[in-house]
Amino acid sequence: MTQNVLTPITQALNDGVLTRSELKALMQRSDRPAFIHLALWLLLLTGTGTLIWMSMGTFWIWPAMFLHGIVLVHHFSLQHECVHYTVFRTRWLNDVAGNICGFVIMLPHRFFRYEHCDHHTYTQLHGEDPEMIPLPSSLGGYLWYISSIPYWRTKFTELGRHILGRLSADEMRFIPKEEHRTVFLEARIMALGYITILVACIAFNWWAPVWYWWLPVILGEPVMRAIRMTEHVGRPMTRDMKENTRTNLVSWPIRFLCWNMNYHAEHHYASSVPYHALPKLHRILDGYIHVEKRGYLGAHIDILRQLTGRTPRVDQTAGAPQ
């Protein structure tokens, strides 16, 4: 048996920040909000996809693909919620939706589930959190990360490794032996899916996947990289969940796009609370967690101030790993 763990939510209950009855009420699941959200989501995708169709053959196809890409890369947010089984009450629907999202953005779902488990266990701990995005060392490093080039390099390497039936030392740590074959199988199925679509494109001279899917995802990914940075980058590298995670207050359309993932500290506190209840949890935990009231922009100002030396870097403060 592993040593008993004090989860953030147990800590919050012990601190009297919320009551058990409040927590239990917040954890109640429902399929309805997810189906409504998903219907609007598909409508939005249709809308941005139509913009691409209307602008085909003109310069405007590039901003249209960028816009469509921003929506497409937010399938990560939906997949992330599905990893936690907090979208649908019906548990298998989370697996189905999560796998579809993973195919859209090339993030194998089972692999992500295991990686994300360790992210929650070791949030923002250097060398232990497999999803940790380090605070860039310079402005160049910051722009390089946002360009998504290192991200895609990592993702393609990762997929290739799993197709070949290999795991890195870090992956061996968070993927149990019994699941290695599943991870390899899902990578191979995913690759086969992409290759089949590519062959169909060439065989039938049908390039819709390129214009409506792959190019938009590539164009949109820098937006997702910038958003992912706002969650933990620049926050103290400590186990203390009150400090190591940033909640960003953003407008309703952004909350819709990210499935309330902006309430990130609340999510880390109680990852069993469904996405639709996170605003309520935010009202309860406000004052207990770190909230960036200026939203994503404020988070990036904080990050940029640290990497330009205007405020101390969190990785150079006492106790931080060197």
Next chain:
Amino acid sequence: MSRERNWQDLIAVSELETGDVTPVRLGTRELAVYDTADGITVSMARCTHGAANLCDGYFDGRHIECPLHQGLFDARTGEALAAPARVKLRMIEARVSGAMVQVLL
């Protein structure tokens, strides 16, 4: 040498969280008491995967979900139903006697 097991009072039925899971401490043991659709069951409270306290997780009347990684267990049998949970929960034999939930320990 095997120790003789006895029925011990654990918690009054009236103190249980209705239709939910209630945390109870018995000596040094942390236990989870489930008010399931099929009756009262009791398990060790810690998840067999990451050792989080299951009593703070989501319970739907049959299944208990770990609050840390959302692994799933059958609260009636202890079976691990979904990753990352793989090892069965240790169930404690329980009964309702009068107004008390009792466990055989």
